[in-house]
Amino acid sequence: MMAAFWALLRRDMALALRSGGGAGLGVVFFLSVVTIVPFAVGPDMVLLARIGPAILWIGALLASLIGLERLFAADVEDGSLDALAHSSLPLELVAAAKGLAHWIATGLPLVVAAPVLALMLNLEPAAIGAVVLTLLVGTPAVTSLGLIGAAFAGAFRRGGLLIAVLVLPLAIPVLIFAVSATSAAVTGPVPFGTPFRILMGLTLFALVLGPVAAAAALRAARG
Numbered sequence: 001m002m003a004a005f006w007a008l009l010r011r012d013m014a015l016a017l018r019s020g021g022g023a024g025l026g027v028v029f030f031l032s033v034v035t036i037v038p039f040a041v042g043p044d045m046v047l048l049a050r051i052g053p054a055i056l057w058i059g060a061l062l063a064s065l066i067g068l069e070r071l072f073a074a075d076v077e078d079g080s081l082d083a084l085a086h087s088s089l090p091l092e093l094v095a096a097a098k099g100l101a102h103w104i105a106t107g108l109p110l111v112v113a114a115p116v117l118a119l120m121l122n123l124e125p126a127a128i129g130a131v132v133l134t135l136l137v138g139t140p141a142v143t144s145l146g147l148i149g150a151a152f153a154g155a156f157r158r159g160g161l162l163i164a165v166l167v168l169p170l171a172i173p174v175l176i177f178a179v180s181a182t183s184a185a186v187t188g189p190v191p192f193g194t195p196f197r198i199l200m201g202l203t204l205f206a207l208v209l210g211p212v213a214a215a216a217a218l219r220a221a222r223g
Contacts, residue, residue, distance in 0.1 A: 001088055001089060001093070004087060004088060004089045005089060005093055005096075005097050008084070008089065008094065008097040008098070008101075009097045009100055009101050011101075012097065012098050012101035012102070013101040013104060013105055015074075016067060016101060016102060016105035016106070017105055025066055025067070026063040026064070026066050026067075026106040026107075026109060026110055027063075027109050027110065027113050029059070029062065029063045029066060030059045030060060030063045030110050030113060030117065031113070031117060033055070033058065033059035033062065033063075034055060034056065034059055034117045034120060034121065035120070037055050038120070038121070045122045046122075048121045048122050049121065049122040049123055049124070049127070052118060052121030052122065052123045052127065052131075053123070053127060053130070053131050053134075053178075053179050053182035053183065054179050055121060056114055056117065056118060056121070056131050056135075057131070057134070057135070057138075057175055057178050057179055057182075058175070059117075060107075060110045060114070060135055060139060060142075061142055061168075061171055061174075061175060063106070063110055064103075064106060064107050064110065064139055064142045064143055064146065065142075065146060065163060065164065065167060066106060067102065067105075067106060068102065068146045068147075068149060068150040068153075068163050068167075069150065069153050069154075069163055070154075071098050071099075071102060071146075071147070071150040071154065072098070072150050072151055072153070072154030072155065072214075072218065073150075073153060073154035074154075075154070076154045076155060081154075081218065085218070085219075090215070091214075091215035091218055091219065092211045092212055092214075092215045093211070094215070095147050095151065095210070095211040095214040095215050095218075096210075096211040098147070098150075099143050099144055099146075099147045099210060099211065099214075102143055102146075103139065103140055103143040106143075107139040107140065107142070107143055108139075110135065110139060111132060111135045111136050111139065114128075114131055114132050114135050115128050115131075115132055118131055124186060126185055126186055127182060127185065127186045129185070130181060130182040130185035130186065130192065131182050133196075134178040134179075134181050134182055134196065134199060135178070137178075137196070137199055137200055137203055138174050138177075138178045138199055138202075138203060140203055140206070140207060141171070141174045141199075141202055141203040141205075141206035141207070142167075142171050142174060142206075143210075144203075144206040144207050144209070144210030144211070145167050145170045145171055145174075145206050145209070145210055146163065146167050146210070147210040147211060147213070147214040148166060148167065148170070148209075148210060148213045148214055148217065149162060149163035149164075149165075149166035149167040150163060150214065151213070151214035151215075151217035151218050152166060152217050154218075155217055155218050155220070155221030173202055174199065174202050174203070174206070177195045177196075177198045177199040177202065178195075178199055180195040181195040181196040181199055184196075
């Protein structure tokens with residue numbers, strides 16, 4: 001079973017990088033958001049430093065959704081999903097493998113790019129470290145929740161707008177506690193650990209909920 005899981009993971013990573021919807025496109029979108037917002041806000045460096053963590057997280061949240069609409073749709077169209085459904089690998093692990101591949105191809109590069117982009121927003125080293133840590137912990141939650149929208153979009157032949165409608169409301173708590181943890185690391189008075197632990201709890205919950213709900217949606221569509 002684990003051999004099938006790793007084989008599916010390698011396959012989906014190769015497809016994500018080959019299709020152009022992986023690391024490059026996500027980082028470019030992330031850069032675009034971080035570059036555009038300072039033009040709208042103005043040259044107030046103090047203000048940019050204060051809202052910088054929120055800007056980075058909003059950009060990473062939206063960039064994490066790139067490519068999700070095709071995560072299951074391609075397998076539905078070419079019949080691969082039927083083969084996967086009859087394999088020894090449960091649909092929950094199929095969804096988990098696809099989510100992990102998407103996070104490695106799209107989410108992880110955002111974490112790596114965040115420190116460089118944070119310099120454009122005049123963030124202090126403590127804030128940069130907190131942003132990177134919250135992104136590392138929080139972006140898997142966004143991807144796992146995105147599996148639910150991706151499963152509905154692929155199974156019921158709907159576009160990427162359905163993913164945004166389903167996933168963004170679910171991801172709001174992740175965004176709130178990630179930005180709260182970063183703000184706490186810089187200004188206080190709440191300790192960094194309090195919102196960060198809640199963020200970790202949300203991520204663990206999403207890692208379980210996402211693949212299970214995605215598999216249920218796929219079974220409902222096939223049935």
